[in-house]
Amino acid sequence: MTGVARAGTGTNQEAVRRHNLGTVLRYVHRTGSTSRASLTSQMALNRSTIGGLAATLEDLGLVRRSTPVASRAGAGRPSAGLEVVSRRAYVLAIDVGVDRVVVGRVGLGCDVEVRARVNLPPEPAPEHVAETIVGLVAAVRADASPESTLVGVGISVPGVVREADGMVVFAPNLGWHEVPFAALVRERLGLTVDHVIANDADLGARAEHVRGAGVAVDHLVYVSGDVGVGAGVITDGRPLGGAGGFAGEIGHMSFAPNGLRCHCGSRGCWETQVGAVAIARAIGAPADVVPTLDAVLDDFDGPPESLHEIAHHVGHGLANVINMLNPQVVVLGGYLASLHRLVEPEILAAVRSGVMSAAGGQVLVTRPTLGADTVLVGAAEAAFESLLADPAGVLSR
Amino acid sequence: MTGVARAGTGTNQEAVRRHNLGTVLRYVHRTGSTSRASLTSQMALNRSTIGGLAATLEDLGLVRRSTPVASRAGAGRPSAGLEVVSRRAYVLAIDVGVDRVVVGRVGLGCDVEVRARVNLPPEPAPEHVAETIVGLVAAVRADASPESTLVGVGISVPGVVREADGMVVFAPNLGWHEVPFAALVRERLGLTVDHVIANDADLGARAEHVRGAGVAVDHLVYVSGDVGVGAGVITDGRPLGGAGGFAGEIGHMSFAPNGLRCHCGSRGCWETQVGAVAIARAIGAPADVVPTLDAVLDDFDGPPESLHEIAHHVGHGLANVINMLNPQVVVLGGYLASLHRLVEPEILAAVRSGVMSAAGGQVLVTRPTLGADTVLVGAAEAAFESLLADPAGVLSR
Incomplete structure (x- = not known):
């Protein structure tokens, strides 16, 4: 655990106490339950x-x-246990996908209490999506316990997001450019809690790092597959944002200068080889299944021959990512998880043939532990931040 | 400035003072001179x-x-100035290249007082390189001031390095596998100061970040060109190491599955397109100029036609790096700096055609401010770390 502050000159004792209170709550929120001895x-x-x-x-x-709780060594007096009260506070987690919106009511400890989902038309207007969210929010709040306080809203979008002002800079598969989506949602919902918005892959990485395949791992890459492909990266235990928060655009690694034209304007991007459109084409599925490719792939008992080349492209691109970032774990999310279930050996073979031995020797390529909830949980984690920074202050507002 | 510690319970006051002493020295070391008011x-x-x-x-x-020194606003009393005494302490900075070793005696403040250089045979034995270093060290120490204390040795190697135990895991262009080079140098030199070893691109990134093109920049990529191609990455002001410290192997981004065989075992790696061997071939130069390609390129008045395709490959690979890492500055070192001088517009055009607009809009692609000294200065910075962590302790040893 990091970030413990000590009382100093006296002028900042209140800030120190607030910080430590948040740190204890964060620990219990993450672990669900703990003991005072362990906290000490x-x-x-x-x-x-x-x-x-x-x-x-x-x-x-x-x-x-x-x-x-008995101490780890089994010796000594059992220490007083502490557990999170998940119903005391909750957040609204909003996962905007290319073809649907999911809204979850998520209690402290990241307990997903209820989810509501609506499909979206192709290239939906931001205002339409915001209106849809208003309805879903009403649905999931309907049976919230009266003692439970709403403490934040977290929004995930499959696109490039400027977190500071809540702007969706570019979400190609939604057809959005420069959409102030956090403000739009806040305005329609009329809620006074903090609203945060982030890229879906960044939130996926966060969720798997805190509660999934990357717990106790400091270097993780989460690769999102929701029509397009992007990455959220954790290095040294912290998110890799880059100068503008736009790092992780691995779908636009360009492999074939004479390859297919990508919607980003370049040619031969990885996304043209391993994006949902390319995979639907490879398995002979109609274009309208593209947004629900995960479900289509999950219906296969075994991999059709045509997926072998796709698997090779997936592994080849992952090898480049691994050579550049040297992660311990790579988590394949969305339809890439479904693909991984079908052609894991072929993906791994391509990874192995492309990685430098030093960087690739120990890397684990796997699926999200949190399954389809990964991004939703990431959005919830982001939304809980203000409570975890100042528990008493947020609850008294 | 970060990392200031405050006196706490009393038990750790000595540690706090040591830390703060190092922080002040680090600031003066970086800036050369400052004022007490500015430090305050x-x-x-x-x-x-x-x-x-x-x-x-x-x-x-x-x-x-x-x-x-007058205050920045020009108002108030001038504040007492402080400047670094570069001759009081020095380090030995050792830059092992593919075709030569350079050893520098570098004074506090990173003043490169003297350099000595010897060419290396192809694929030199590690013992031979270590012996060569012993001679060069004797040469650069010969006229060191008797009041100047040696406080560290920093070694740069063009390869994958495990910094923890000083092991060169893989340096393909030297022909080294699993060479405990830091121990080898320490043994031959017989010096009792700390010896640190790191990858050349990582040290280049460090030097340009502290004193070069990346001062005041938190997100920087340094691309080394010394026969092979690698990257050192700074994100959020800190080096990006990855799980094993092996991040940055961008020379082995693989672009062409049916491309040329790379010495790493893969096919179509970026290095097969933009490495020194590829460039020498493109300009019709004999293979024996490969290690000194920078000098060959520097002799051209204008770019031969054959470099245009190379420039395109360089820009294309850089675009991928930029899409993944979203840096503010990309510094091209070694022979890539010489190439950049000849075909900068073509490189930039290829970068622009490949970057996502959000990430690439503001990126600067440039040459090292520190020129040919970049990696040497990076090795010196690494070697000064122990002094900067505990000034009094290191000098009293």
Whole structure:
């Protein structure tokens, strides 16, 4: 655990306490339950300070005592347990996909309590999507417990997002350019909590890092497959954003200068080889299944021959990503997870033939532990940030 | 400036003071000279604390008072100036290239006081290189001031390096596999200071970030061209290492599945298109000029027609790197700097045609500010780390 602050000159004691309260809550939020002894050792604060922080969080209703937990070594007195009260606070997680919107009500601890989903028409108007979200939000809030406080809204979009001002700079598969989508949603919802918006792959990486295939891993790449292909990257335990937050556009690695024209304007981008359109074409499926390619692939018992070349292209592109970033884990999300289920050995063979031995020796290529919820959970994690930064302050608003 | 620590419980005051002393020295080392007022505002410590730290560094002979410096606004009393005493401490910076070794004696503030260079035979034995280094070190130390203390050795190698144990895992253009080169050099030199070793591109990125084209930039890619091609990456102001420290192998982005066989075992790697061998072939130069391709390119008044296709390949690969990492600055080092001087417009055109507009809009593609010294300066910066972490401790050893 990092980020523990110590009381200093006295002028900033309140800030230090707020910070530490958030750090304890973050830990319980991540782990679901823990013991005071474990918190004491993780945070390097003394027992009474931890006890005081835990008591404050109990008073706020965010955690409760649980059965005492035996220490890891099995020796000594069992330590007082703490567990998250998921119904005390919740966020709205909004996953805008190319063909559908999913809205989840997600309780503290990232418990997805309820989901609602509506399909979208091709290239939907942002206003239409925002209106759709309003309806879904009403649906998922309908049976929320009256004691449960809404503390944030997190929005995922399959495109290039400028997080600072909530602008969707470019979402080619939605047909959006420079859409101030966070503001649009905030305006329609009329909610006063923080609204955050981010790229779907970045949120997928975050979710799998915190609660999925990348727990305890500091270097992870999440590759999203939702018609287009993008990546969210964690290096040294932190998201890789780049100068403008636009890093991870691996769908537009260009492999074939004389290849197919990509909607980005270039030729031969990876997306023209492994995007959903290319795969639908390869398996002879009609173009209108493109947005639901994951379901189509999941219906196959075994891989059709035509997917072998696709698998080769997937592995080839992943090898480039691995050579550049040297991750421990690569998680294939969306329809790429379905593809991985069918042609894992072929993908791995292509990865192996392309990676430098040093970087590629230990890399694990896998599917999301959180399954279809990965991006939704990532959006929820982002939405919980303000509560985790200042638990008492956010609840008193 | 980051990393300022505050005195806490009393038990760790000595550690805090050591840390702050190093932070002040690091600042003066980077800037060459500064004022106490500037240090006070940068470090958010009070005047008397800064004064005490500066006095200690003066006593150690590492800094001296200089002419008072007017405040930036021009108002108020001029503040006491501080400047680095470069001759008080020095490091040995060793730049092992594919065809030569350069050893520099580099004073505090990264003043390259003297360089010595010897050419290497093809695929030199590590022991031979280490012996060569011993001779060069003796040459550059011969006229070192007796008051100047050697505080570290920094070694750059064009290959994949495991920094933790000083192992050169793979340096294809030297023909090295699993060579414990840092230990080999340490043994031959018989010096008791810290020896650090790193990849040449990583050190180039570090040097240009601290003192070159990437000062005040948080996202930078340095592309090394020394027969092969690699990258050193800075993201969020910190080096991107990856799980094993092997990130940045962009020479082995594979573009053409049916392309030329690369020495890494793959086909169609970027290095087969833009490596020194490919360029020598394109301009009809004999193979034995490959290691000195920079000098050959520097002799051209204008670009031969044959370099236009190479420029296109360079820009195409850079676009992929930019799409993935979203840097503010890309620095082309080694023979790629010479190439850039000849065909900059063609490289830029290819970059522009391949980048996503969001990520590529603002990127600057340029040559190293530090010129041929970039990697040497990076090795020196790495070697100064132990002094900057504990100035008094290292000098008293």
